[in-house]
Amino acid sequence: MIVGERKPFPKILQSVENYEKILVLGCGECVTVCMAGGDKEAKETALALSIARKRAGKPVAVESKTVERQCEFEYLEAARRQVEAAEVVISLACGVGVQAMNMHFADKLTVPGLNTTFMGMPLRQGVWTENCLGCGDCVLDLTLGICPITRCSKSMFNGPCGGSQEGKCEVSKEVDCAWQLIYDRLIKMDMLERMEVIHPPKDWSASHHGSVRTSVREDVRIDGQ
Amino acid sequence: MTASNLQKMLDRGNFAVSGELGPPKSADLSTLKHHAHDMRNHVDSYNITDNQTAIVRTSSIGVAATLIQMGLEPNVQMTVRDRNRICLQSDLLGAVSFGVRNFLCLQGDHAKFGNEPGSKNVNDVDSMQWLQAVKKMRDEGIFIGGDKLEHPLPPLFLGAVVNPFADPFEYRPYRLAKKIAAGAQFVQTQCIFDIDRFERWMTKVRELGLHKKVYILGGVTPIKSIGAARYMQSNVAGMIVPEALITRLKGAQDKKREGINIAVETIQRLRETEGVAGVHVMAIAWEEVVPEIVERAGLYPRPVLS
Incomplete structure (x- = not known):
């Protein structure tokens, strides 16, 4: 899964300081499982923002919502009403979800509430390790x-x-x-x-070092392009 | 083209002595030159460290140019930590162009240990791959990517490092075998403080016949103080400093003198160990004691080879 960690709260607060209507958007996939950006965390973040802004004398309207999967456009439609009502969105998804939001709702700014850390797995309760x-x-x-x-x-x-x-x-x-x-x-x-085998230097061109990767599967395409 | 002095020394069966110079965190090489000059009659070649412990310093190749100007022989350390294969190969050619003939191919300490902990660790190739790549450049005239060099390289003397004090211990002699297969003609070991473990490693090395395929230079470092010993014991990657050695230092009135005594005794034991072809004396930040150690170990004067 993709593992993430919530950004330090002051940073989140700072990233939306000029807005008065905020949506905190969770994701129901990996970040829910790693307890960083699911529905529970979205509600907590929304509440924390609301309290912090009230204390600072700059009250704000905060809503929270969680979609099943933030990294695919079709799932984002479920949040259209809340996104349109907000001035800014804080995404608690991984970096893929944040970018999908900015592409799909191009007129609205979505900022990250998580740091996407790595592809890994839970080793035991509360401990995740990087594997790939x-x-x-x-x-x-x-x-x-x-x-x-x-x-x-x-x-x-x-x-x-x-x-x-x-x-x-x-x-x-x-x-x-x-x-x-x-x-x-x-x-x-x-x-x-x-x-004893001496493995030769790796061809890194299949990785990110070979430039931005796009995966195309002709056998499953239906757009005809 | 003639072989390097270090190679000739070893090829002719002389017990070799290599020294080590750590470049400064500045471009002022006056102190380094002073150290190089002071041990010029006591070492056969000078290792120049490559941003040792991931701390930014003058480049090993830059210092090598200065040594060559002084008429001294560098052994350029090249780690794969900071350079991709384009830069490694290019830097190697640059160093060969002004006369460097000895290269030591290393992995390098992780950047986390140094003064730029936020930097990228490159590790495009690993130390084994880099060693093999240099061998192929020299012997086959090809770059890693398969392209041909426009002119052949002169004879180069290729080295690697081995650490008998790292784990898995049983694997370490086989790791030496792998480095020989990749192209190592000489190896230098991590600093030897636990001589019993080193000798257990050497027993297996001899059993595998590896000492006949590669020159093994034992790493020797004089310990300056109990603090230095403790530091190496707990903070330097891949080192073993036995408690007994610290106890011995504690019992000595003059710690520095005792540190030198231990280094001399270690060299004497290494000279008696079958399969050890020389010593690599690493006295970083204590370079002035190198002549005394070499002399007391009975390795002075150094043979002058034609």
Whole structure:
């Protein structure tokens, strides 16, 4: 899923300081699951804004609403009435949702209420980890399901650096060394000889480094363009 | 074209001594030149660190130009942390163009440790890939992307680093084997304080016959104070500083003298270790003790090779 964290409240407050009618728009997908931008958080944010502005002597009309999915135009229609009534929208979706809103309601400004952090998963209640950088050329078959590009702090392809100690990354004792994990798993699967393979430099052109990516599937297109 | 002095020293079976210079956080190289000059008769080549611990300093290649002007031999460290493959290859050509022949290919400490923690870590290629890329540029005359160099490169002496003190410990000799396969002709180790662990690593290295395929230079750093030892013990990535060593320093009246004694003893033990071809003395911020260490370790005068 896409994991996000709410922006510090003073920043949110500052981003809408010149507006008097505000809509806080949540998203029912990833950010609901990671408890950063769902219906509950949208209501909380709206209430907090209302209280803070009242205290500051600049009362504001705040509404909240949550759509099922902010990253697709058709789902945004469910919020049309609230969007049109507001002067500005605070989106609690990921960066994709914020941009979809600005494209779909081009006359209205939608500002981000979240920082989109990464593609990852909940490891346990309240803890999420980063697992995928979307590099466009998956190598998880080679490394037995542990991504060296994402989970090694130096994105190394050919084994652990000299900073790996007791299973942890040199960057932080909180971060597992991805290559220690891969090494252990190769032993478990009796494939340790894979450590000897020298993987050549990666072709990063399939990733964001190759420019902005657009994915086209001719077999499912219906627009005929 | 002749081989570098470091390569000749090792090829002819002399126990090599390389030194290390850390460029300053300025463009004023006067102190560095002074240090280089002071140890010129005691080391065979000088490693020039590349923005060590991710702190911005004069570039290793820039300093190498100064050393060459002084008639001294640099060993240019190149990390993959700050440059993509375009820049790495271009910088390598630039360094070769004014006479650099020794290159040490490294990954580099994470930028988080340095004075620009907000910077991007490039890591376009990793240290293994970079080492192999330089070998291919030299031996096959091709760039990473497959394009051909317009003229062949002169002989280059390619180095890498190995860390017997990192984990997984059992993998570390095989990592050396992989670096040899990628193109390493010499390797320098992380600072050796835990000599027992180093010797366990060397036992496996010899068992695999790797000491006959690559020159291994043991890393030696004199410890200046208990504070410095503690700092390396807890803050420097991939180091092991045994408690016994700190106890020994504590018991000594003159800590600095004891630090030098330990370095000398370490070199003497390394000289007796089969498969160790030389030492790499890293006395960053304490360069003035290098001549004394080299002399007391019985490695002075340095052979002068034609």
